[in-house]
Amino acid sequence: MDSKILKNFLKTAQLGSLSAAAQEACVTVQALAAQLNKLEQQLGFRLFERTNKGVTLTDEGRDILPWITDVVKSSAELQHRAAHLRQRGAPALHIALNNTFPDAVNQALMAFLRARLSAWPLIFSTSESPENLAKLARDEADIGVIIGDRLPTGLYAVNLPGLNIEVVAASAGMPVNNDTVLIKPMPECAYSDCFERFVSRYKNGYGKLPVHYSGSEHISVAMIKSSNSIGIISRRVALMNNLTILPDFTDALSVALLMKTPLLSERDLAAFTPDPSLPLSA
Template sequence: MDSKVLKHFLKIVQLGSLTAAADDACLTVQALAAQIKKLEQHMGLRLLNRTNKGVSLTPEGQQMLPDIMAMVRSAEQLQRKVDQLRQHAPTTLHIALNSTFSLEINHCIMNFMMDTLHGYRIVFSSSESPENLTKLANGDADMAVVIGCPTHCG
């Protein structure tokens, strides 16, 4: 069940008008009416009485209203939580290890980096020094392990 449709339903109830609610939601009356029809079909209940004078809740709609309000509130809380988590998502660091080193040495470097940079999401790759320098230059790596300095490192 789409929380936007439930939100639109609540707006219809609040305004007492399908037209006013459609304007508020930037939808056509037909599109909003189709959403409500689909909602009623999904529930197997008629929720709204439609007349020339406006829209009112059926007895079933009145009984469902508190639950629909609770669902919309929960969906809004969930969206706020998602937004909050997205803002605090750890930054990803791409670290290019040197393939010339043994697996044991690279594991030591990886463990050190993960312990030191515990607030970051770390993605490791492994290449030889010239390719690691290219990764740095292209922005494909944030850090790189380079053996020697065959060119000016800057």
Template sequence: MAHLPLKALQAFRLAAEANSFKEAAEQLHVTQAAISQQIKSLEQHLGLKLFKRLTREVELTAEGRQLLPYVSQGFSSLETGMAQLMDDPNPSRLTLSTLPSFASRWLVAKLGEFQQEAPDLSIQLTVGDRLERFEGEELDIAVRFGRGDYPGLNTELLLKDYLIPACHPSLINSDSPVVEQIGSLPWLQDDTPELVDLWSEFAKTLNQEAPRLQVTDSGTLIEALLGAQGMAFVRFSLVYNLLERGILISPIQSHWKTLYDYYLVMPEHHKKRPKVKRFEAWLRKEVREIESSWERFQKRK
């Protein structure tokens, strides 16, 4: 059909479900005569009768009973689609935000796998240290490294993390005691508060007063480690795959729980968005790889 009389179909649906033109009129806030006219026009459009007009009620004809489930299903689908659109203006695009270090050292390499699982979604990734408030933004979800105290937002723990000492394997001579060697190695550090405090404590056992190199980003620190520029405390989540492959090593049996952990952050009503549910389920599945690697790391130590 070139034209669907939606108003008449809606009137038919409500009248059929209630067996009453009057109740349909009340639901649509129109007169009973208006409903009767809409039904009449639909019957003329189809060229058949849909209702038997009785004294105090109406009753569907065989043709009306045949048509009703299709009309009901059609309007139900429309209502579902409209509801999703009103809650999510971009249901086919997932916009997420996270830290530069987590994005560059882990997430970006994994996103291709998610896109294979969800080819109907396009992904927009923003990176930065700013704590999003989701005010006037199209952001769907954020992965944050903190204490989980984000007022007004739904916050759920994603992954716990640990600090470990790490360096390039070329800096350690397996024929000499490791403890004697690390005191003479150049030490590197990023300027996050917990690493500054940890260095202050650890430096008491070393013959160094300050790190050789200080940077402002964990990703840059790891690049320095890969360049064999020294030794540093790093988050396990950012180097676990490098440790597994022997590209970096952790030469001493020490680790410290980080002050912060990874959290999924979003407004409460974003949780019911289908695309957010899909991404969260995928992300939780993927971080199990890091958790399993941590278990193996502890056994090796």
């Protein structure tokens, strides 16, 4: 059976709409309907009940759903492994680590990646998420460690288990007055969504303050130290710089490996555990 058709079956089951699933799969509604009809003919029973309100799984469709899910997942992992094998003997891989993490976490990640990508020589660099994204776009990196949920399309993303960033609002300890400003991360920054959630929570307080913009956590820290301002940064960086953490606001961001070629799958990364003695969120 065609794995693309099975994947489109899952999209349709999840969305409950042929038109929505067709749009997400980048095919016409007619083409998707033909795929599902073909799948039903191969299986020998109907998968969906079709109405004017959308589609719902039949009893048989619900019964076979977990089996098709496993097949689609296994197919993706097979493609990852095949890509891995095709790259044997290829030039060095450039991996952009993220300097938001302590050195010990990046060292643990480097050791793990050396073991998983042993067929390649690896070249490591480290920078914040916006620069890592730029490196991927400029073909200066093959893999980037990216913080946050805003990931570009066209690349392969796999979450890193056990890693997350605790985010806080921090200041230099000055009282809030007419000179106080908020430091807003640019949209490409990992903390952009956290800033919006902070402002939404305190829209009648801090949300009324004037805004200055920052392109990176490093710049945000410099602005906090040099002016009466409030910025959104990681708890670890706030503590390292002896900044005052505002009470009643914390947030968290996930971490992903972003790849131009699917060299690693969820199964490959499942075994990664950073040093348990390290306070990753601090």
